[in-house]
Amino acid sequence: MNNIAYHKAINLLRDVATPNGFLASAENTTNYKRVWARDGVICGLAALASGDDKLIATFKNTLDTLAKNQHPIGTIPSNVLISDEKSEVSYGGLAGRVDAVTWFIIGVCQYAYYKSDAAIVSEYNSEIEKALGLLDAWEFNNKHLLYVPLSGNWADEYITDGYVLYDQLLRIWALKSYNHFVKSEVLTDKIEKITTQIEINFIPDIKGEKYHERAYNEVSFQDYMPCSFSPSGYKTQFDAFANSLVLLLNIGSAEFQTKLLNYADTLASETHLGLLPAFWPPVFENDEHWSLLKNNCKYEFRNYPYEFHNAGSWPMVNGFFGLALVSKGEKKKATTILEKINEANAKKDFSFYENFNTQTSETNGVSLCAWSAAAAVLVNQSLHNNFKILI
Template sequence: MTSYQHSIELLKKVATERGFLASANDIANYRRVWARDGVICGLAGLLDGDKTLVEAMKNTLLTLASHQHERGMIPSNVHFDGNVPSVSFGGLAGRVDTVAWFIIGVCQYVYKTKDQDFFEQLKPAMMKGFEIQQSWEYNDGDLMYVPRSGNWADEYPTQGFILYDQLLRIWALRCYLHFEKEETLEAKEKAITAKVIANYKKTEGSKNHYHPKAYSALKMTSYWVASLEPAGYQTQFDSFANSLSLLLKIGTTTDQKELVAYTENIRSTLNLQLMPAFWPVIKEGDPDWQWLTNNCKYEFRNYPYEFHNGGTWQMVNGFYGIGLVYADEIEKAKEVLAQIDTLNQKENWSFYENFNSKTGESNGVPFCAWSAAGSILLKQTLTANKLLI
């Protein structure tokens, strides 16, 4: 079988009547319908078009919607013991990014299937999602405030106005507005986009800074920094966020070219020839080390070059490759796809969750569904079969 066929086969193994599971491996925490993992797998299924995968995406979205909190939060995951559901909205902190992924997923499903009735069916759930996102601004300042552990990087010490979450919200708004014009939401999308461009990268002559004192101390970068909080900036490079910035065409063409030059320089120097989740790594003795080592509910996994702390995730690199396609860097995107497939096929196509960026050793669970999804999404995007942006 080809790399693509192996990836599709794994997604079919985790496709259930209630939605996509996170892994085909029999590990309890991964045998659940996860919002983030499930939607990303569903996006891959939608681009492929296989009926089983498209149906699993629909079931994922219905499971999440039926267990939405009355306040609007979308579950982090839903576990079923027989027919008895157990719903989690997060571990040490609530998950903020699940709401955006849910809205993106519904709109992408409708975009690909033309099932407008499904949009109307889940419109109330999406609107409740937009309402809870608005409340997470707290000061009505357009940027959501995200707690530490509040998104996919749940054991990494970013917090505050995290860029990744702002960009996902922009994407969710754009997707919804493709189907239904709503002046308040249109204004919100423009406002958030403007705040991101003005605040997450030092630019000569830039105005309207959210935190003027912190911005004055911010150094010039070729990328959008990870987060802003009242105490200042967290200036790490966040691969997922910057990949989304390319996909959404945030900033100018110059911004995008500078970013690609920066990311490709990092990629070329690393053993796996792929992007790390965050960079540079946090090491013992660094100011953030205590926040990193204490930020885990059970065991510490974020050793230097592993997991979120500089580890290499095929899923994240799938989105990086998509960003390269949108930046017209097709050959570079093809290189990324080849490297993703190289990692996925290790140990007879074990699709590990992530890899140590320095040693190349595997980490996390095998048969991780979104590792396969990253490959499928990029492969389909390279054939000009694209998501709604």
């Protein structure tokens, strides 16, 4: 199964490879026939893991497309449409996409690391520096954590806003990746300050001045970091993507990391799919944040309980959990996650669906989704070919 699944995943990535970069899906769905920042970089990481020259070249094309369409103030496009009929650049829908900026920086640095060529980072230096300045501005209060609008990242129809954990972690990863090449004391200091603020505000019983002490003291912390907080308080769902990044970036004490790993592993094992839900538990109609969830959609409501961002299961997200397991030496557990990703991707004759209903295992969203394939490639190559991302 693993060999078949791997080759099917590689073939899908080849199908979405264009001269301008990776498309989000091979399905003929207009909004997915674009070069997306986060999708493109995640597919690019899989390209590096695969060692496939054509896919690696497509990753470079993806980065070039994003760089060429950077906004004058530093924003990286959420997505770019390039066709014979028209070209169109989007920096976000209902809100701008903060994570497009950090994924771009990560992508450039991962590509340079793979090529062992610091000149690649220099090639994009002006775009990266402009992006870093924009991230500083998005703190607003100059206290080291980004302030992210509702709908401001990949979970664009979910309830997270304000100081969103996922975006703080991507910023650390981006800064660390860039600092691998430039070796700046200023960046080293910034990484430490952001990390400290994450630990103070997202982990229980850590000493230090809180952003929102009253709200912090009202939270019943679990064995993971909550997904976000804002002036209105904390949202305490488990964010599988963010907490996988917590593990990859080694944030928090060894004891906390162990508790987090055990929580995530147990949660995955208790679902029908054997995969982590994107966020957990689901938001239901009688919950405090249901109206916020219900109204945060531009076209049609998709976040029914156990679907899409509202506790749906995404192979892409589980790919990063698999990478986290490998980084912790948990190869047996990572192998299990890879098997479950492959089983999900194989549904309906390897249709590589975007996500699945965690309760029923039914398919959801777009088929032939490139980053669902990327997840399988990343975990497979990390397990069997010792592929390592720059962290």
